[in-house]
Amino acid sequence: MSNDLLVEQIYNGANELSLPLTEIQARSLGQYVELLAKWNKAYNLTAVREPDQMVSRHILDSLSIVPYIKGDNILDVGSGPGLPGIPLAIMYPEKRITTLDSNGKKTRFMTQAKIEMGLKNLTVVNTRVESYQPDHLFDGITSRAFSSLSDMVEGTKHLLADSGVYLAMKGLYPEEELSELTQQFSCELVESISLNVPGSDGERHLVILRNKY
Incomplete structure (x- = not known):
């Protein structure tokens, strides 16, 4: 798939999300998909193999939470090959985005993507x-x-600012997990948002949590 076709697919998906993209952002997201597809052949960074599937299952999924990102310093934990962290860094050049993963292959890829x-x-x-x-x-x-x-x-509780929030990307609404969470931690649900990700058949939710003091 050419970069132009990837960029068009990204533009169309972002439009469905009512998310405006600059040409620079769209092309950067397309470049990221190309890098991910290239590295994936050797390093098995994601089970998704085809670039067009990476757009719907990775890029648009990551972009779906962009409107809910607040504050200047954002940490993406268990980022894998940089999802959603790298799309967030592209969308928010004024924010400091940190991606963290314990897998050396995945962090080497993210470092190379950052450089390129x-x-x-x-x-x-x-x-x-x-x-x-x-x-x-x-x-x-x-x-x-x-x-x-x-x-x-x-x-991650030692990493969150007092006024900060957790933004957990989930599939089905995690009712049992939320019940377990509130029993174990001084933590409360701020909002659960049902996400409509273009090209995705399954349910997606963004669960926003904060600590109670």
């Missing part, structure tokens, strides 16, 4: 989240990879 795409606002960290000790706390912590909400909060 000139993403100066992106920081890539290769470590386990429990061991991460940054010099600042985060306004928002995103993830699409944690097995449960309780695992996400337990692993």
Whole structure:
């Protein structure tokens, strides 16, 4: 698939999300898909193989949470090959985006993508989240990879600013996980948003949480 076709697919999907893209952003997202597809052949970074499927299942899925990102410092935990962190860095060049993963192959790919795409606002960290000790706390912590909400909060609670929020990307509405979470942690649901991701058949939800003090 050519870059022009990828960019057109990204434009059309973003339009369905009512998300305006500049040409630079659309082409950067297309370049990211091309890099991911290229590296994926050797390093198995994602089970999604075809670039057009990467657009719907990875790029548009990541873009669906863009309107809900608040604050200047955002951490994407368990970022894998950079999802949603790298699309967020492209969409928000004025914010500081940090992607974290313990898998060296995936963080090497993200570092190369950062260099090739000139993403100066992106920081890539290769470590386990429990061991991460940054010099600042985060306004928002995103993830699409944690097995449960309780695992996400337990692993990242030392990283969230007092006024910050967790932004967990889930499939079905996680009713049991939320019940378990509120029993274990001083944490509350701010909002659950049903996401309509173009090209995706399954349910998608963004669960926004905050600590209670």
